[in-house]
Amino acid sequence: MANGGIIGPVQNPVTYTVTSTTQSFTASGTFTSQTGQQVATVLVVAGGAGSGAGGGGAGGLILTPGCYPVSSTVPVTIGAGGGSAGSPATNRCGTDSSFGTLVAKGGGGTAGQGCNVAGTPGGSGGGGAAGSQPGGTATQPTQPGNSGTYGFGNTGGAGNGSAGNNTAVGGGGGGAGGVGSAGANASGGNGGPGKDVTPTFGAAPQPFYGPTSGVYGGGGGGGLFGCTPYGGGSAGPGGGGSGGKNPSTVPARSATANTGGGAGGAWPVGGNGGSGIVLVKTAPTSGVLAPGVWSINDAFNYKKAGTWTSGSPFSVDYLVVAGGGGGGYTCGGYSGGGGGAGGYRTSFPGGCKLTLISGTSYPITVGGGGAASTTPGSNGSSGSPSIFSTITSTGGGLGGQYANPSPASAPGVNDSSGWPGGSGGGSGQTGGGSPSGANANGGAGTPGQGNSGGGGTSPAISGAGGGGASAAGGSVATGSTAGNGGVGSPNSISGSAVFYSGGGGGGTHPAGAPVAPTNGLGGNGGGGRGAAGPIGAAVSGTTNTGGGGGGSSEGVSPRLAGSGGSGIVITRVPGSTDVTVSPGTNIVTTLPAPAGGCKVATFTVSGNLTVAGY
Numbered sequence: 001m002a003n004g005g006i007i008g009p010v011q012n013p014v015t016y017t018v019t020s021t022t023q024s025f026t027a028s029g030t031f032t033s034q035t036g037q038q039v040a041t042v043l044v045v046a047g048g049a050g051s052g053a054g055g056g057g058a059g060g061l062i063l064t065p066g067c068y069p070v071s072s073t074v075p076v077t078i079g080a081g082g083g084s085a086g087s088p089a090t091n092r093c094g095t096d097s098s099f100g101t102l103v104a105k106g107g108g109g110t111a112g113q114g115c116n117v118a119g120t121p122g123g124s125g126g127g128g129a130a131g132s133q134p135g136g137t138a139t140q141p142t143q144p145g146n147s148g149t150y151g152f153g154n155t156g157g158a159g160n161g162s163a164g165n166n167t168a169v170g171g172g173g174g175g176a177g178g179v180g181s182a183g184a185n186a187s188g189g190n191g192g193p194g195k196d197v198t199p200t201f202g203a204a205p206q207p208f209y210g211p212t213s214g215v216y217g218g219g220g221g222g223g224l225f226g227c228t229p230y231g232g233g234s235a236g237p238g239g240g241g242s243g244g245k246n247p248s249t250v251p252a253r254s255a256t257a258n259t260g261g262g263a264g265g266a267w268p269v270g271g272n273g274g275s276g277i278v279l280v281k282t283a284p285t286s287g288v289l290a291p292g293v294w295s296i297n298d299a300f301n302y303k304k305a306g307t308w309t310s311g312s313p314f315s316v317d318y319l320v321v322a323g324g325g326g327g328g329y330t331c332g333g334y335s336g337g338g339g340g341a342g343g344y345r346t347s348f349p350g351g352c353k354l355t356l357i358s359g360t361s362y363p364i365t366v367g368g369g370g371a372a373s374t375t376p377g378s379n380g381s382s383g384s385p386s387i388f389s390t391i392t393s394t395g396g397g398l399g400g401q402y403a404n405p406s407p408a409s410a411p412g413v414n415d416s417s418g419w420p421g422g423s424g425g426g427s428g429q430t431g432g433g434s435p436s437g438a439n440a441n442g443g444a445g446t447p448g449q450g451n452s453g454g455g456g457t458s459p460a461i462s463g464a465g466g467g468g469a470s471a472a473g474g475s476v477a478t479g480s481t482a483g484n485g486g487v488g489s490p491n492s493i494s495g496s497a498v499f500y501s502g503g504g505g506g507g508t509h510p511a512g513a514p515v516a517p518t519n520g521l522g523g524n525g526g527g528g529r530g531a532a533g534p535i536g537a538a539v540s541g542t543t544n545t546g547g548g549g550g551g552s553s554e555g556v557s558p559r560l561a562g563s564g565g566s567g568i569v570i571t572r573v574p575g576s577t578d579v580t581v582s583p584g585t586n587i588v589t590t591l592p593a594p595a596g597g598c599k600v601a602t603f604t605v606s607g608n609l610t611v612a613g614y
Contacts, residue, residue, distance in 0.1 A: 024279055042062070050094075051263035057125045059261075060139065135156025176218075176238065216260055238260075423503055426520075469502075577611065
């Protein structure tokens, strides 16, 4: 056909739709991505260790967020479990598993009974042998790159050579979810627990989980040697083997295959470690491809009709901070708690970036700060969420309020407790609250985004601090010293280090206290200070930091708490990428060396990030 001087086949753009899938590898092989798939969530578990006197350490475990690149074929290696106590000690360690550049380290082995040595280091460490020898250290969390950043492993428990009655016991092997316990007078040490991956890959049962229902990397229980009615240590949940007793008819138990579990200890015949496993979960995606040769006219016409190829993917760093919570009000009482900081989520530096597509506009939501309570009996509010693509940060929790009863307590709570949020709000004063004389809790923070607010022990007359991105809010007891807001986190995605998501300080009672009142300071990262009679009114969280508002005080008129600071969204893209932002209050800047000319889009209000097509 004639197509502007370019000869090619007659064809149309190809539309593709790929559903979410999870692929399991129980033997070495190759993962091949489907059309359009760019990234995946990956679990890599190494082989667990075989056992000697102590329990075998579990294989190292890696669990990435959904950002590991899989746009081509990826080699997969499944590590074998280590040998038993009859094998040479060097053969008892598990072997490594890998998925591309992700490397999970084999579990650490352990020496035989009578070998007065420590457990061997490994992904998780092996249990120590007799003679109070220490367990092996965990090497997975210290691996370079994402293998360590997203790696899990723990130390093995120490052995015990002084249990009496000519008895010696081994320590439990470390697990991906916890340390192995030390050998005790009564039994061998218990294996450390494995890690539950069902929050990532879905509730059990799943066809790819196997017999451990989504828990991997349990440590082996330590063995026991001697004339005693007790036995070996219990297996760590997640495929670990239980320890045995010698002399006895109860042998050590091998770990479960394809779990990375460590074997249970015994001598002279121990157990074998469990082999590893790899799970790869890909997200659903769709788009349009245009393979082959095209004329400029055809490409233009398909583009005009909206049926031309999807844009090119590229990676972007992000910082998403939600609005901070308002400070708590004092309703006919003493003082309110500080507001919790807005949720804090970031990929910078060195974290898991987002994948965007050129030629696409992305809506950005910047969460507002929570309102402060302004009149008796009125509710303030928690902060609002900030959203960029698949990343949502939760608004900070409202500070607890003093009232009898409290009309503004957290849902299901009839006291002065703080509200949950990205970081939780601090509790209000507790003395005489509802129920009378009850303690109050800080609001819970959201895992991965912030920390809990401080709590109050009755009869505290001051408010506790709101939680921050890096630390919990300060708690309070008797006296007139309020809790400080939790410290926020620094981030240099914009080119210079700035603190975000500091908690609000608690307010304090101004009179009748045994010492001069001390208000709570706002956490570094925009948290507002709490109020106190001779010091002044509560301060609101700083705009575009996600800081929590300060709690109010009876001694300041009017009794106003501080409102939460609004959030912020910042993206950092390669310098070659053409991006624009709207509305005009949001800005794009180009960073100088050594940042390599990266472009930074800063959103102080909700808007859109538009990436030019190519």
